[in-house]
Amino acid sequence: MHNLNPEDFSCPLPIMEYETIQLAHGSGGRLSAELVSRLFLPRFGNETLNRLEDQAVVDFSQGRLALTTDSFVVDPLFFPGGDIGDLAINGTVNDVCMSGATPLYLAAAFIIEEGLPLSILHRVLLSMENAVKGAGVQIVTGDTKVVNRGCCDKLFITTTGVGRVPEGVNISAAKLEAGDKVILSGTIADHGMAILTSREGLSFASRVQSDTAPLNGLVAEMLRVSPLIHAMRDPTRGGLATTLNEFAASSRVGIMLEEAAVPVRPEVRGACEVLGIDPMYVANEGKLVAVVPAQVADKIVAAMRSHPLGREAVIIGEVVADKQGLVVMRTTLGAQRIVDMPVGEQLPRIC
Amino acid sequence: MKFVDEYRDPALAGQLLAEIRQTVTRPWVIMEICGGHTHAIMKNGLDQLLPAQLELVHGPGCPVCVTPVETIDRAVAIAARPEVIFTSFGDMLRVPGSASSLFMAKSTGADVRMVYSPLEAVALARQHPEREVVFFAVGFETTAPGNGMALLQAKREGLTNFSLLASHVLVPPAIRALLSSPTNRVQGYLAPGHVCTVMGWQEYESLAEEFRVPIVPTGFEPVDILAGLLMALRQLEAGRYVVENQYGRSVSREGNRAAQRVMAEVFTVRDRAWRGIGVLPASGLVIRDDLAGYDAERKFAVESIRVRESELCQSGSVLQGLIKPDGCPAFGRECTPEHPLGATMVSGEGACAAYYRYHRTSHA
Numbered sequence: 100m101h102n103l104n105p106e107d108f109s110c111p112l113p114i115m116e117y118e119t120i121q122l123a124h125g126s127g128g129r130l131s132a133e134l135v136s137r138l139f140l141p142r143f144g145n146e147t148l149n150r151l152e153d154q155a156v157v158d159f160s161q162g163r164l165a166l167t168t169d170s171f172v173v174d175p176l177f178f179p180g181g182d183i184g185d186l187a188i189n190g191t192v193n194d195v196c197m198s199g200a201t202p203l204y205l206a207a208a209f210i211i212e213e214g215l216p217l218s219i220l221h222r223v224l225l226s227m228e229n230a231v232k233g234a235g236v237q238i239v240t241g242d243t244k245v246v247n248r249g250c251c252d253k254l255f256i257t258t259t260g261v262g263r264v265p266e267g268v269n270i271s272a273a274k275l276e277a278g279d280k281v282i283l284s285g286t287i288a289d290h291g292m293a294i295l296t297s298r299e300g301l302s303f304a305s306r307v308q309s310d311t312a313p314l315n316g317l318v319a320e321m322l323r324v325s326p327l328i329h330a331m332r333d334p335t336r337g338g339l340a341t342t343l344n345e346f347a348a349s350s351r352v353g354i355m356l357e358e359a360a361v362p363v364r365p366e367v368r369g370a371c372e373v374l375g376i377d378p379m380y381v382a383n384e385g386k387l388v389a390v391v392p393a394q395v396a397d398k399i400v401a402a403m404r405s406h407p408l409g410r411e412a413v414i415i416g417e418v419v420a421d422k423q424g425l426v427v428m429r430t431t432l433g434a435q436r437i438v439d440m441p442v443g444e445q446l447p448r449i450c
Numbered sequence: 451m452k453f454v455d456e457y458r459d460p461a462l463a464g465q466l467l468a469e470i471r472q473t474v475t476r477p478w479v480i481m482e483i484c485g486g487h488t489h490a491i492m493k494n495g496l497d498q499l500l501p502a503q504l505e506l507v508h509g510p511g512c513p514v515c516v517t518p519v520e521t522i523d524r525a526v527a528i529a530a531r532p533e534v535i536f537t538s539f540g541d542m543l544r545v546p547g548s549a550s551s552l553f554m555a556k557s558t559g560a561d562v563r564m565v566y567s568p569l570e571a572v573a574l575a576r577q578h579p580e581r582e583v584v585f586f587a588v589g590f591e592t593t594a595p596g597n598g599m600a601l602l603q604a605k606r607e608g609l610t611n612f613s614l615l616a617s618h619v620l621v622p623p624a625i626r627a628l629l630s631s632p633t634n635r636v637q638g639y640l641a642p643g644h645v646c647t648v649m650g651w652q653e654y655e656s657l658a659e660e661f662r663v664p665i666v667p668t669g670f671e672p673v674d675i676l677a678g679l680l681m682a683l684r685q686l687e688a689g690r691y692v693v694e695n696q697y698g699r700s701v702s703r704e705g706n707r708a709a710q711r712v713m714a715e716v717f718t719v720r721d722r723a724w725r726g727i728g729v730l731p732a733s734g735l736v737i738r739d740d741l742a743g744y745d746a747e748r749k750f751a752v753e754s755i756r757v758r759e760s761e762l763c764q765s766g767s768v769l770q771g772l773i774k775p776d777g778c779p780a781f782g783r784e785c786t787p788e789h790p791l792g793a794t795m796v797s798g799e800g801a802c803a804a805y806y807r808y809h810r811t812s813h814a
Binding site: 152299301363372374375430431432433434435436437442446447448 | 454456460463464492493494495496497498500525539540541542543564566672787788798806807808809
């Protein structure tokens with residue numbers, strides 16, 4: 100099963116007398132067992148998962164546990180820079196590590212639509228395998244269900260992750276203090292625009308790539324130089340604007356941003372301009388925003404820049420005592436404007 | 451980004467602001483007609499940087515805002531028909547009609563799809579000969595040629611299952627109506643740059659002369675807007691009243707002749723109701739009789755539309771420049787983007803949404 104080109108994969112194995120997912124693949128019978136043993140275990144197999152119990156029993160030292168779960172229902176399944184598979188791993192790894200925790204174990208549940216080509220499922224699993232290795236975690240238990248055609252959109256994946264929170268680390272959206280610096284790990288809006296432009300076939304934006312990536316290594320690097328991070332989050336759906344608004348509301352403080360400091364790739368900015376969409380509200384999958392005390396900010400930025408996923412890390416603003424609950428941006432012209440929470444999806448405009 | 455960044459240059463903007471401050475000797479009221487201008491002004495905070503003597507008021511130039519409730523209700527009713535695939539640009543989907551919006555219709559089973567171009571809707575008609583594909587053709591002179599082209603394309607291909615629900619409006623009749631109003635306070639206009647790209651500026655010349663107002667077709671970046679304001683101010687201070695073009699990189703006096711020909715081939719001018727304002731003479735475009743087969747309004751008879759508007763909403767006064775959005779008692783209270791009473795709060799280009807989004811300080 101090596102040297103496969105996922106683009107032209109067709110599975111030669113017996114279960115795979117079928118080229119597409121059948122309802123029987125989710126029946127719990129022989130086809131289900133074969134699906135697991137032939138398609139899932141070769142990708143994710145480890146001592147715990149291989150026992151195929153109904154639960155995973157894993158070693159865990161004393162201390163605090165970080166636990167998260169997330170469902171992935173992305174359309175299209177494959178997009179420039181990633182797919183639903185690496186998203187399902189990286190997204191959950193990132194949610195665990197934004198608490199400062201080291202992600203250890205994942206559970207993965209698959210809801211598969213009858214008729215999905217097995218080659219598509221296989222491509223997604225290969226991608227998950229790579230993402231699991233990249234993040235240094237293990238899938239230790241899981242579930243597959245097959246639903247009637249039309250009852251879900253091709254493939255939904257739910258991943259649950261657990262990690263261990265190191266001693267002395269206490270990160271929360273409610274811990275912002277006036278004077279803290281706001282750090283962003285890199286350019287915003289890459290993932291959301293990659294999805295949008297590939298979904299809608301907007302060929303002018305073909306260079307826009309998703310930034311999906313596991314951030315646990317970057318977080319470890321940040322914590323290595325200072326455990327004093329106050330708040331941290333990966334600004335996924337709703338974008339940077341939503342995350343900062345949540346911080347400001349939880350901590351009852353204001354946040355003052357510098358418009359000129361927020362990095363946006365030219366091709367992403369171009370696509371946003373054409374569609375009338377504000378990159379501040381567009382999803383990211385491989386970026387984090389951290390709020391840290393001023394005295395350690397430069398040190399943390401320097402540490403982030405030494406990591407491949409934080410090379411463009413930059414201070415974009417600071418926490419202020421007034422303007423409680425508001426995120427305000429100083430425009431490049433020197434005026435101020437509110438950066439509000441979005442209302443629902445952003446919609447491309449008429450003209 | 452070339453052709454954008456140079457029009458966002460803080461140093462250039464600073465110079466223009468200094469010139470504006472030097473030029474102003476007394477109070478003036480200038481209206482930006484276009485919702486795109488309103489948002490650029492609010493997003494960049496230009497209103498905070500301008501001298502207090504220069505008052506900007508916002509005009510009716512948001513196509514989403516001025517689309518009558520009756521038309522939204524008609525769109526929702528047509529979209530609900532089982533044979534119909536109803537297509538629209540994104541920002542019309544959330545606009546409330548009397549009881550529903552296209553988004554709400556979608557959630558209850560209507561086949562409503564967002565497209566980026568009317569030609570996508572034509573392609574859908576080609577792919578689904580068994581369905582009726584309707585495109586919601588909304589907008590000013592800016593979008594009318596593209597929508598007209600889509601209709602002509604469908605005709606050329608012999609598609610009989612494609613139609614436009616046309617709701618186009620024209621800018622000059624709106625300026626005339628506002629200037630003719632006894633309550634008018636506006637002394638100068640920034641004309642909508644993109645509309646002028648299509649129509650040119652010659653149709654504004656008689657308005658400038660008759661009503662003694664400077665009219666300046668203006669682009670949408672901060673430097674454009676400041677330059678446009680400076681041009682209008684210089685005229686006002688000197689007592690000159692002509693059309694002067696700020697948006698030279700896109701706009702010519704005659705405009706885009708090919709686009710105008712498409713508009714004339716597909717549409718004809720009629721009186722038209724503007725949401726919040728009322729009926730303005732010769733201010734709308736409807737599909738010509740010889741193309742009636744492509745007119746969704748005639749193809750799908752919708753009976754018994756009972757229009758209901760909020761009694762609290764003062765969007766009409768906002769659209770006429772009579773009050774600022776935060777001058778409406780419902781602003782930020784009963785009326786928010788989550789629960790909009792009028793289209794000016796829900797539309798991406800609406801003045802109320804711009805105020806709420808960027809300058810809500812007094813209500814936060």
